[in-house]
Amino acid sequence: MTNNGSSINKELDSRLNEFFDDDTSHEPAKHEDPLENLKAIVLEMEWELGDKSLDAYLSELKKLGAQCRQDKALSIYIKLLDTIGRYLKSKKAAAHPETVSFLKSLFDNFERAVNSGMGEAEKNHSAAVHVQKFKKFKVSISEYAPTKASKPAAPTQPSGQGGLSDEVKTCIRQVVREEIARLIKRK
Amino acid sequence: MALINPKKREVQVKIVYYGPGRGGKTTNLEFINEKFRSRIKSEMVTVKTYNDRTLFFDFLPFDIGMIKGYTIKVQFYTVPGQVKYNATRKLVLRGVDGIVFVADSMTLRQEMNIRSLENLAENLVSFNKNIETIPLVMQYNKRDLEKEGIPVLPVEIMEKDLNAGLKAPYYTASAVSGDNVAVTMKRIISMTVMSIREKLELGGSE
Numbered sequence: 001m002t003n004n005g006s007s008i009n010k011e012l013d014s015r016l017n018e019f020f021d022d023d024t025s026h027e028p029a030k031h032e033d034p035l036e037n038l039k040a041i042v043l044e045m046e047w048e049l050g051d052k053s054l055d056a057y058l059s060e061l062k063k064l065g066a067q068c069r070q071d072k073a074l075s076i077y078i079k080l081l082d083t084i085g086r087y088l089k090s091k092k093a094a095a096h097p098e099t100v101s102f103l104k105s106l107f108d109n110f111e112r113a114v115n116s117g118m119g120e121a122e123k124n125h126s127a128a129v130h131v132q133k134f135k136k137f138k139v140s141i142s143e144y145a146p147t148k149a150s151k152p153a154a155p156t157q158p159s160g161q162g163g164l165s166d167e168v169k170t171c172i173r174q175v176v177r178e179e180i181a182r183l184i185k186r187k
Numbered sequence: 188m189a190l191i192n193p194k195k196r197e198v199q200v201k202i203v204y205y206g207p208g209r210g211g212k213t214t215n216l217e218f219i220n221e222k223f224r225s226r227i228k229s230e231m232v233t234v235k236t237y238n239d240r241t242l243f244f245d246f247l248p249f250d251i252g253m254i255k256g257y258t259i260k261v262q263f264y265t266v267p268g269q270v271k272y273n274a275t276r277k278l279v280l281r282g283v284d285g286i287v288f289v290a291d292s293m294t295l296r297q298e299m300n301i302r303s304l305e306n307l308a309e310n311l312v313s314f315n316k317n318i319e320t321i322p323l324v325m326q327y328n329k330r331d332l333e334k335e336g337i338p339v340l341p342v343e344i345m346e347k348d349l350n351a352g353l354k355a356p357y358y359t360a361s362a363v364s365g366d367n368v369a370v371t372m373k374r375i376i377s378m379t380v381m382s383i384r385e386k387l388e389l390g391g392s393e
Contacts, residue, residue: 008254008255008384011255012376013377020223020226
């Protein structure tokens, strides 16, 4: 009994210490912003667009994508942001001049959807609106490239009809197709 | 009496915060609820009268996890401290497994503390329980008032008044600032669960 008693006592004490630990790391992070890192990277990209920041951006989106898997509207935003990031990575200075500002505006809306406590319906609506804006922007990219792209794409990625690499075009098409299909299904 | 469900491997213990009116029983639970909200994951229920006094009781349930293969569910209650609500106090004490006696350290409340402890002993007798054997922790609350120049009883006097015969573990505390609130609670949970350990080891008999 004594042995059992002391073993229960030990287990109980350790359980209680764990449960009522004063360590604040157990408490909810009161004002922690899940987008803090991404926000910093996006701001950095506004100043300077390099491989380092683009890689960090894409990697941060990947993390967020895994965290927001259950949230359809946020997943849509993340996919759109990811597609634009990959486009920027492939084109860099030759990308459409409005790409970074479009990305920034998309990110601002994504941030609002994450942090403002929007309802599901509002978030879905907002995501749908941005899918439409994305489609329009994609068209403007296609129109921009043949006349203004000063630097042709690398020989392994022929500029083709719109200046976009086939890889990026396929990717954009796929994402848009998926999102539209999802939105139609939801309606 | 602790409810042990061997099929569900679940134990439910009831702990009551007892003491004179305005002694800080509700404040203890409020602090716990606030401080450990992320882990408690349940709502504190409280019914108060117009001037913020506890009318029936406060109720704060939570699981502390598994001990010896049993999920331990703890239910904290407070009683209304006001003398006139003895029927409610008795009702809340039904099935109690452990008690925290929250005494008010203010010198003016010396007599109230003693009367409330006597009342606890009497009420326990009506449930065939004994204040000397039930898991009990003394909390001498409102020690912070001393800093504000309000006369408080020396701990030795409080021990003599309330704990000379019982020899229960005691803590000085300030429920408002949370000082020793969690420690008091840990101690009473520990003592209460230990008091039913034989039943747990036998796989539950109630």
